[in-house]
Amino acid sequence: xxxxxxxxxxxxxxxxxxxxxxxxxxxxxxxxxxxxxxxxxxxxxxxxxxxxxxxxxxxxxxxxxxxxxxxxxxxxxxxxxxxxxxxxxxxxxxxxxxxxxxxxxxxxxxxxxxxxxxxxxxxxxxxxxxxxxxxxxxxxxxxxxxxxxxxxxxxxxxxxxxxxxxxxxxxxxxxxxxxxxxxxxxxxxxxxxxxxxxxxxxxxxxxxxxxxxxxxxxxxxxxxxxxxxxxxxxxxxxxxxxxxxxxxxxxxxxxxxxxxxxxxxxxxxxxxxxxxxxxxxxxxxxxxxxxxxxxxxxxxxxxxxxxxxxxxxx
Amino acid sequence: xxxxxxxxxxxxxxxxxxxxxxxxxxxxxxxxxxxxxxxxxxxxxxxxxxxxxxxxxxxxxxxxxxxxxxxxxxxxxxxxxxxxxxxxxxxxxxxxxxxxxxxxxxxxxxxxxxxxxxxxxxxxxxxxxxxxxxxxxxxxxxxxxxxx
Numbered sequence: 001x002x003x004x005x006x007x008x009x010x011x012x013x014x015x016x017x018x019x020x021x022x023x024x025x026x027x028x029x030x031x032x033x034x035x036x037x038x039x040x041x042x043x044x045x046x047x048x049x050x051x052x053x054x055x056x057x058x059x060x061x062x063x064x065x066x067x068x069x070x071x072x073x074x075x076x077x078x079x080x081x082x083x084x085x086x087x088x089x090x091x092x093x094x095x096x097x098x099x100x101x102x103x104x105x106x107x108x109x110x111x112x113x114x115x116x117x118x119x120x121x122x123x124x125x126x127x128x129x130x131x132x133x134x135x136x137x138x139x140x141x142x143x144x145x146x147x148x149x150x151x152x153x154x155x156x157x158x159x160x161x162x163x164x165x166x167x168x169x170x171x172x173x174x175x176x177x178x179x180x181x182x183x184x185x186x187x188x189x190x191x192x193x194x195x196x197x198x199x200x201x202x203x204x205x206x207x208x209x210x211x212x213x214x215x216x217x218x219x220x221x222x223x224x225x226x227x228x229x230x231x232x233x234x235x236x237x238x239x240x241x242x243x244x245x246x247x248x249x250x251x252x253x254x255x256x257x258x259x260x261x262x263x264x265x266x267x268x269x270x271x272x273x274x275x276x277x278x279x280x281x282x283x284x285x286x287x288x289x290x291x292x293x294x295x296x297x298x299x300x301x302x303x304x305x306x307x308x309x310x311x312x313x314x
Numbered sequence: 315x316x317x318x319x320x321x322x323x324x325x326x327x328x329x330x331x332x333x334x335x336x337x338x339x340x341x342x343x344x345x346x347x348x349x350x351x352x353x354x355x356x357x358x359x360x361x362x363x364x365x366x367x368x369x370x371x372x373x374x375x376x377x378x379x380x381x382x383x384x385x386x387x388x389x390x391x392x393x394x395x396x397x398x399x400x401x402x403x404x405x406x407x408x409x410x411x412x413x414x415x416x417x418x419x420x421x422x423x424x425x426x427x428x429x430x431x432x433x434x435x436x437x438x439x440x441x442x443x444x445x446x447x448x449x450x451x452x453x454x455x456x457x458x459x460x461x462x
Contacts, residue, residue, distance in 0.1 A: 042380055177378060180378050181375055181378060184371075184374050184375050184378065184379075184380070184381060185371075185375060187380075187381055188371055188381075202338045202339050203338075205338040205339075205344075206336070206338045206344070206378050206379050206380070207378065207379065207380050208380065209380050209382055209383075226343075229343065238436075290436050294341060295341040295342075295343070296341075297338070297339045297340070297341070298338070299339065
């Protein structure tokens, strides 16, 4: 279900991996992942705990090497040109360690020295909007405030790619809104790309236009959000007259190949399909039957797909 | 009082159009939720020709949704004639919106009736029974209004 299978060139991709594998001993944390994050996208990388999301980010930043496969970020091979990549990438991680004794201002000044570009207004705008005192030491800030400082500094060097790794996890609603707002504001620069990983699916649904699902190190799905929501639907077939329950199997509703999460009840059958077409409904019409398709939220899709794929690989 | 007036005027000029928050978990796509809000307000006369809408970035930031979603909403409503973009200035409710409001009202009600009709048919309600039901609901509402 990749909508980007038509030979993605590295020029239109912010992130491009090919058969990327990373092993830790016998564990394949990443298993032949071929991901394509287009420039200008807000890409949500989702997956259950331990699926490999953070390993993926660490490979992108060249904090660890891939075992095999290739990784290109903003047109540079991350293994061969890690510095070129890091200079153009902003990174915010969950519970990022910050020097507790440093003031916010000193921290921003320190980070400024690491990058060729720096926009002090961008940093102070973010901090002032939520009322963070630049003279405060990092140690006295709340968890939410630290996340805002981290994102302020990450956008300070005007990165072409902003990576938020579980950056929304565990934040209070106000801090979360502020982080989301900053991501949206960061997108104001043309062609800027955001990769966001996490579990807060409703938040990701708000802002992402592309999604990828990692399950047990494998990228089981990659699509635009619109495409995904158009293709994955829950279908309910009502058959009040068929099979009064007297004869088992009588009038049993046929489900399309590849359907999953199938629930059969006496007078209705419900299942999820990955390649929905309106014709699917028409085929059930008549003979006292009626079929309706329901849209699924990203969270529903995530749970259905994760269960389907966990089952397959277990 | 004078100050209040100034603040009120400023408030109206600066906040421009107001929007309700968006629910990403709703079965209705976010694109539709935003489109419907604008269409509804045009139909109800809340948005009048010449009213300025927030910029794509402002609205994306206000509603916390992807800017591309807002851009698509504006593009599609502009194509339908409800909005007009003045180059370098912003997006406005178009001058045709008054004429379109009437057809918008019809369209919204028609859409709701179509969904009701689908259910009525599925439950095996006859056309006559369905019409009677609708007439009864309308007349009950009229009576309630008279009593007030």
